[in-house]
Amino acid sequence: MSGTLVTSPYVVYLLVAYGVTTLVIVGNIVAVRGRLRRVKRRMQQQLQRRSTISQKTVTEKL
Amino acid sequence: MWTWFYRLASPPHFYALAGALSRWFLIPAIALMLLATWGGLFLAPPDYQQGDAFRIIYVHVPSAYLSMMIYVTMAVAGAIGLIWRMKLAHAVAASCAPIGASFTFAALLTGAVWGKPMWGTYWEWDPRLTSELILLFLYFGYMGLRGAFENLAQADRASAILAIAGVVNVPIIHFSVIWWASLHQGPTLSKLEVPSISGDMLWPLLVMILAFTLFFLGILAARVQSEVLEREFHSRWAQDILRGAEADGPVNAVSAR
Numbered sequence: 001m002s003g004t005l006v007t008s009p010y011v012v013y014l015l016v017a018y019g020v021t022t023l024v025i026v027g028n029i030v031a032v033r034g035r036l037r038r039v040k041r042r043m044q045q046q047l048q049r050r051s052t053i054s055q056k057t058v059t060e061k062l
Numbered sequence: 063m064w065t066w067f068y069r070l071a072s073p074p075h076f077y078a079l080a081g082a083l084s085r086w087f088l089i090p091a092i093a094l095m096l097l098a099t100w101g102g103l104f105l106a107p108p109d110y111q112q113g114d115a116f117r118i119i120y121v122h123v124p125s126a127y128l129s130m131m132i133y134v135t136m137a138v139a140g141a142i143g144l145i146w147r148m149k150l151a152h153a154v155a156a157s158c159a160p161i162g163a164s165f166t167f168a169a170l171l172t173g174a175v176w177g178k179p180m181w182g183t184y185w186e187w188d189p190r191l192t193s194e195l196i197l198l199f200l201y202f203g204y205m206g207l208r209g210a211f212e213n214l215a216q217a218d219r220a221s222a223i224l225a226i227a228g229v230v231n232v233p234i235i236h237f238s239v240i241w242w243a244s245l246h247q248g249p250t251l252s253k254l255e256v257p258s259i260s261g262d263m264l265w266p267l268l269v270m271i272l273a274f275t276l277f278f279l280g281i282l283a284a285r286v287q288s289e290v291l292e293r294e295f296h297s298r299w300a301q302d303i304l305r306g307a308e309a310d311g312p313v314n315a316v317s318a319r
Contacts, residue, residue, distance in 0.1 A: 009113070010117075017118040017121050020121075020168055020175075024167065039291055040291070044304050047304055
């Protein structure tokens with residue numbers, strides 16, 4: 001921050017306001033990436049489980 | 063035009079488009095945010111009454127604007143989903159809620175931090191502050207209601223009705239400073255006359271509002287992507303994508319499409 005801002009009596013309020021906003025922005029990015037990853041992993045596990053079950057059924061029938 | 067609209071509403075088409083849209087929106091959004099932060103903190107002159115505390119405007123106003131804009135988007139998407147039974151519209155509405163709630167929280171918190179040095183208090187049961195708090199509860203209620211249903215179609219319908227009913231709160235937030243005596247300052251930008259803010263202070267605010275809007279669109283596109291994949295799990299195209307992802311590595315294959 002520039003010299004005048006650092007010595008400003010409002011610097012703490014500015015830091016808190018910009019800090020909270022940065023957290024919200026970063027949090028949104030992290031949350032959306034994590035969600036996509038989780039959804040894909042869960043769906044892949046379900047697909048694998050399904051294919052294992054169908055393979056077992058085929059083996060049992062044989 | 064209608065062909066384009068119908069194609070856009072098709073989940074596999076939208077899924078592919080959303081991945082690209084997310085990057086196209088997020089990269090300029092972050093660049094514009096940095097530019098506006100630099101302009102707002104270092105180039106704009108201090109306010110003659112509020113001093114440097116006024117610089118909170120560059121994060122407070124865009125957050126508050128997004129909180130209302132996202133709610134309207136959510137209600138419109140919910141209405142489209144209800145009327146035209148478009149599944150993608152419900153996915154958009156559901157994806158809006160957590161983003162909207164986070165920016166409403168940011169608007170309330172940055173407003174409280176601005177209120178302390180200007181009004182001498184973090185919180186006052188003022189019409190603008192109270193109606194914004196109600197907006198946060200509406201977002202929580204929307205998400206809670208969705209989570210309460212096992213059946214997705216029922217969750218979509220009930221939450222769309224809540225979103226449409228709650229949209230009445232948005233004009234109340236906007237006009238509260240005009241309709242009632244309020245501690246909160248009146249409109250600065252949305253007046254019919256010239257905005258009551260000087261040009262050096264105005265441009266970082268406008269750039270930040272644009273950056274926040276692009277950021278919302280980018281995050282929304284990415285959220286709708288995962289929502290669509292979850293909803294369309296039983297369809298062949300989604301399973302093909304997941305099988306492709308499995309072959310290429312657990313996570314990266316779909317985002318690389």
